[in-house]
Amino acid sequence: MNKLIKNLTSSKIKHTVEQADLYPKIESSIREHAKVQDDLLKRAECVFAEEVASQQKQLEAAKATIKQAVTSLSPIDTPDLTSQNWLDFPFNTQYIPNELVIGYQELVIDGETLKMPVTVPFMSGDDTYYYPVQADSLEWTQAALHNIIMRLSVMLPYGALFCLLDPAKMGENFPYIKQLPFKRPLSNDISRTLEEVLDDIKRIKQNYLDNRTRRLIDVDVEIRGNEKFEFIVASNFPKGYDRRSIELLAQIANTGSVAGKYVILQHNQDIELPNGASMEWFESLKNIRASENHIPAIPSLDMYMLASESICDETINTILDGVAKAKPKENKLEFTDVTDTDPNHWWQGNTDHEIRVAIGGTGAKKDDLELWFGESNGRQICAHGMLGAMTGAGKSNLYHAFIMGLACRYSPDELELYLIDGKQGVEFKCYPTLPHAKVVSLNTSPDLSRSVLSELVEEMIRRNELFKREGYENLRDYRRRTGQKLPRVLLVVDEYQTLFEDDRDGSGSDLMEKLATQGRSAGIHMLVGSQRFGASGMQNQQSIFGNIHLRIGMQMSEADVTALQEFGPNGKRLLRACKEAGQVVMNDSAANDDKNRAGRVTYLSDELRVDLIKQLAEKWQQQQGFANLHHSILLDGSGQPHLSENPQLEKLFSTYSAQPTQDDWVEFANKPEHEQGLGEKEWYPVEKPANFWLGREMNIHGQASIVMRRRSNEHLLFVGEANEARSGMLSYWLGQLPINHAQNDYQLYLLERAIKGSPWHGIMSRTIETCCHSEVHYRESVSEFASDLGNIKAEFERRQSMDEEQMLAQPTIYIVVNEAQRATELQQQSGRYGVKEHGDLGAIISVLLEQGAEYGIHIVMSFDNVRAVTKVFDRRDIDLFKHKIVLQMSEDDSFSVIKSRHAALLQQTTRVPVYALYANASQNYPVKFKPYCYRDVEDHMNELNLLNNYLKSWSN
Numbered sequence: 022m023n024k025l026i027k028n029l030t031s032s033k034i035k036h037t038v039e040q041a042d043l044y045p046k047i048e049s050s051i052r053e054h055a056k057v058q059d060d061l062l063k064r065a066e067c068v069f070a071e072e073v074a075s076q077q078k079q080l081e082a083a084k085a086t087i088k089q090a091v092t093s094l095s096p097i098d099t100p101d102l103t104s105q106n107w108l109d110f111p112f113n114t115q116y117i118p119n120e121l122v123i124g125y126q127e128l129v130i131d132g133e134t135l136k137m138p139v140t141v142p143f144m145s146g147d148d149t150y151y152y153p154v155q156a157d158s159l160e161w162t163q164a165a166l167h168n169i170i171m172r173l174s175v176m177l178p179y180g181a182l183f184c185l186l187d188p189a190k191m192g193e194n195f196p197y198i199k200q201l202p203f204k205r206p207l208s209n210d211i212s213r214t215l216e217e218v219l220d221d222i223k224r225i226k227q228n229y230l231d232n233r234t235r236r237l238i239d240v241d242v243e244i245r246g247n248e249k250f251e252f253i254v255a256s257n258f259p260k261g262y263d264r265r266s267i268e269l270l271a272q273i274a275n276t277g278s279v280a281g282k283y284v285i286l287q288h289n290q291d292i293e294l295p296n297g298a299s300m301e302w303f304e305s306l307k308n309i310r311a312s313e314n315h316i317p318a319i320p321s322l323d324m325y326m327l328a329s330e331s332i333c334d335e336t337i338n339t340i341l342d343g344v345a346k347a348k349p350k351e352n353k354l355e356f357t358d359v360t361d362t363d364p365n366h367w368w369q370g371n372t373d374h375e376i377r378v379a380i381g382g383t384g385a386k387k388d389d390l391e392l393w394f395g396e397s398n399g400r401q402i403c404a405h406g407m408l409g410a411m412t413g414a415g416k417s418n419l420y421h422a423f424i425m426g427l428a429c430r431y432s433p434d435e436l437e438l439y440l441i442d443g444k445q446g447v448e449f450k451c452y453p454t455l456p457h458a459k460v461v462s463l464n465t466s467p468d469l470s471r472s473v474l475s476e477l478v479e480e481m482i483r484r485n486e487l488f489k490r491e492g493y494e495n496l497r498d499y500r501r502r503t504g505q506k507l508p509r510v511l512l513v514v515d516e517y518q519t520l521f522e523d524d525r526d527g528s529g530s531d532l533m534e535k536l537a538t539q540g541r542s543a544g545i546h547m548l549v550g551s552q553r554f555g556a557s558g559m560q561n562q563q564s565i566f567g568n569i570h571l572r573i574g575m576q577m578s579e580a581d582v583t584a585l586q587e588f589g590p591n592g593k594r595l596l597r598a599c600k601e602a603g604q605v606v607m608n609d610s611a612a613n614d615d616k617n618r619a620g621r622v623t624y625l626s627d628e629l630r631v632d633l634i635k636q637l638a639e640k641w642q643q644q645q646g647f648a649n650l651h652h653s654i655l656l657d658g659s660g661q662p663h664l665s666e667n668p669q670l671e672k673l674f675s676t677y678s679a680q681p682t683q684d685d686w687v688e689f690a691n692k693p694e695h696e697q698g699l700g701e702k703e704w705y706p707v708e709k710p711a712n713f714w715l716g717r718e719m720n721i722h723g724q725a726s727i728v729m730r731r732r733s734n735e736h737l738l739f740v741g742e743a744n745e746a747r748s749g750m751l752s753y754w755l756g757q758l759p760i761n762h763a764q765n766d767y768q769l770y771l772l773e774r775a776i777k778g779s780p781w782h783g784i785m786s787r788t789i790e791t792c793c794h795s796e797v798h799y800r801e802s803v804s805e806f807a808s809d810l811g812n813i814k815a816e817f818e819r820r821q822s823m824d825e826e827q828m829l830a831q832p833t834i835y836i837v838v839n840e841a842q843r844a845t846e847l848q849q850q851s852g853r854y855g856v857k858e859h860g861d862l863g864a865i866i867s868v869l870l871e872q873g874a875e876y877g878i879h880i881v882m883s884f885d886n887v888r889a890v891t892k893v894f895d896r897r898d899i900d901l902f903k904h905k906i907v908l909q910m911s912e913d914d915s916f917s918v919i920k921s922r923h924a925a926l927l928q929q930t931t932r933v934p935v936y937a938l939y940a941n942a943s944q945n946y947p948v949k950f951k952p953y954c955y956r957d958v959e960d961h962m963n964e965l966n967l968l969n970n971y972l973k974s975w976s977n
């Protein structure tokens with residue numbers, strides 16, 4: 022610039038432009054220009070200095086960040102495992118190692134050397150790795166393997182399974198192998214071990230993976246459950262490997278990562294591969310030390326990678342002790358993940374062609390495992406199902422998830438449930454108030470379970486006849502064309518083998534076959550469960566199983582899986598993998614082994630179940646405008662029945678608001694039992710029939726009752742030791758007199774001989790005081806009773822001369838003797854020729870037994886033993902009791918009272934519940950039932966009060 026000015030001001034140029042008068046202008050422009058340039062330079066210098074300062078600042082900040090990052094690395098990312106305090110590490114979280122630390126880089130910052138972790142991509146892709154090793158690097162690469170194994174143990178304390186291969190030194194290179202909580206057992210033949218790994222890969226692919234979920238790592242943890250990731254680590258490969266085992270290992274390396282199996286090799290390149298084997302077989306194997314695998318922390322800094330530091334035994338022990346104590350977090354798939362529990366969204370389903378609900382998930386989805394019965398839209402049929410699972414496998418929970426899922430989806434007029442628990446089962450005890458539950462049976466005896474099936478078979482026949490009559494093919498057709506909401510029925514039987522126990526005539530198999538083959542068209546489906554699929558004693562197995570299209574298996578013993586016929590090889594492989602409660606394999610295409618679906622059932626807690634049942638019950642009650650909550654028919658095999666639970670009694674009082682007329686009684690008696698009537702066709706008012714409920718029969722509707730009429734020998738005899746049953750039955754019999762007779766329509770003469778001070782004394786008087794309002798003659802002394810009998814005899818003689826019309830107007834007379842064994846005055850005495858003869862009282866009773874009933878005079882006697890009966894009556898007299906109720910007794914006694922040994926078999930297996938037998942002279946077979954028993958005063962009073970309240974409702 023100065024040079025330019027100098028030139029311009031030289032004399033020569035000055036002279037040239039002087040005349041033009043330009044010089045001053047040029048000079049001022051140049052000076053101005055020079056000044057601008059100077060300013061610019063100064064400003065540039067200034068800006069540069071600022072930028073340098075800012076960059077310096079950034080560099081310092083970056084250094085601080087790096088320092089901070091390195092010093093606050095979490096223990097799982099720290100390159101040096103030995104430097105950590107593993108004693109305090111919680112080992113309670115799973116960290117999926119998408120990036121695995123395999124060593125460190127050193128970075129010097131301000132004179133301080135920092136160790137930066139070096140990572141490789143790991144479980145996120147198909148990466149498998151090898152350490153290339155020559156003889157001199159064998160040792161440090163072995164240390165690197167230990168580091169990786171320990172780091173994976175820390176990261177996946179209950180999710181890592183190790184398969185540590187060291188065939189040449191037989192495991193010596195992994196001295197801590199025993200301490201690892203999860204390791205694959207190794208067989209002497211390495212190929213066999215590797216084949217097992219490959220089998221496992223197949224199983225996992227089948228079990229969890231599909232188009233949507235391609236890798237185990239992507240499967241929901243709730244569904245994956247305790248399925249582990251496996252790390253196959255081979256030391257000093259290929260020493261000790263033959264061609265086959267290398268081929269298998271390569272196959273695992275190439276295909277295993279999707280199934281969570283990852284291979285890491287220490288490849289000793291000084292050892293030649295066996296003939297024909299090639300490292301090329303390992304398609305995705307990467308050199309772990311090659312820098313392209315690493316994600317360097319600061320790419321622009323050229324740093325040297327060092328291997329992991331060797332890890333000391335103490336650290337290994339501490340880590341493995343911690344891992345051994347690690348408890349997996351419970352990964353439950355919750356019922357609420359799958360089912361909408363908002364009552365406003367319930368009951369949207371329609372059961373025209375099927376019932377279907379999700380009970381869990383198979384893979385990435387939580388709700389794609391469905392159970393269904395009916396005909397799917399594609400016309401696939403699934404009539405019935407069978408569930409096999411060992412105890413603890415989650416069978417009960419599956420029933421609950423299914424039942425409650427259905428109950429939320431379908432309203433009670435779309436679906437009815439019959440739920441039968443096994444012999445000792447009370448799993449379904451929460452369901453009586455579920456509005457869908459029609460029958461709930463607990464502690465179900467074989468007889469009882471068969472009777473429920475029998476009821477369903479009858480329902481099936483009724484339905485199929487209805488469809489046929491009205492010209493419809495099946496339930497779907499009927500519902501669609503008539504718009505009638507006839508509900509589908511689902512029968513669930515837990516421990517279904519009970520059906521075939523003590524089943525001499527094969528009726529259990531028969532009933533099951535009928536339902537299996539014809540139930541579907543009537544919309545009746547069964548889900549039966551047991552520990553095994555088959556059941557001993559089951560007949561017609563082929564025909565039954567042919568209609569069980571759905572098979573559900575849960576965890577089972579190895580032997581049971583092997584013996585299974587209901588699943589093919591694929592299904593069995595999946596079943597073997599069911600290692601936890603809730604894991605399930607389903608196949609809804611009977612024997613098609615390609616249709617297996619494996620997954621996990623949702624978990625439904627007891628509290629939630631009870632709460633949902635309550636809400637469902639309330640919703641139904643509101644919707645129907647019922648005064649009371651719904652109550653299903655509850656059968657309990659273990660307890661005695663209560664009169665207050667008798668649905669026929671309830672029906673009688675709810676139907677008639679006053680004492681029923683003769684016509685009402687005919688109507689009620691003729692009504693079938695499934696409509697809560699008596700199912701009694703022979704009910705003629707001229708015979709003044711009276712019905713007495715004495716207990717519950719071993720079937721759904723059957724209430725054990727006797728009808729006493731004005732016909733010959735209509736008398737009642739109770740015999741047996743069980744006092745609570747005899748006293749119970751007799752007292753409730755007494756309580757029912759006013760149900761059958763209006764006031765003044767009957768007279769009761771009762772001799773009570775129960776021992777004063779015993780628990781049985783006072784039962785009858787209490788009943789009479791509470792319930793009987795008619796003419797009652799209660800006696801405890803035989804002499805008073807004797808005079809009553811004298812009067813009755815006179816009345817009997819009076820009635821003998823009456824015509825039918827007059828007779829009908831006479832009240833019925835009941836003569837009752839309780840604890841008759843203690844009324845010795847009734848006993849026969851040896852006569853003059855050693856022949857036994859009736860005394861005065863016995864003679865009257867004998868006459869009345871023979872002829873009294875036609876004249877409306879009935880005798881009811883209760884004895885605690887058969888010997889006492891035979892002391893009062895001879896064989897002929899005993900036969901004059903048309904109705905006999907006997908309790909457990911010896912065979913001889915049973916023969917002498919009911920002419921069969923059935924009463925000797927009543928309490929064959931248990932003392933409770935108490936059973937009784939009703940032998941009716943005009944029926945061939947005695948009927949077993951559970952009698953109403955006397956338990957204690959409070960219970961007795963409650964029952965009597967209820968009865969009295971009913972009776973009062975008639976007199977108001």
Ligand SMILES: Nc1ncnc2c1ncn2[C@@H]1O[C@H](COP(=O)(O)OP(=O)(O)OP(=O)(O)O)[C@@H](O)[C@H]1O
Nearest residue numbers: 353411412413414415416417418602603622623624
């Ligand atoms: N789907 C599930 N998810 C998680 N845990 C479950 C699941 N199902 C069951 N369990 C757990 O397993 C335990 C046993 O389940 P469940 O009572 O249903 O088994 P079970 O096969 O009916 O056994 P048992 O025959 O002995 O009654 C339950 O207490 C529950 O904690």
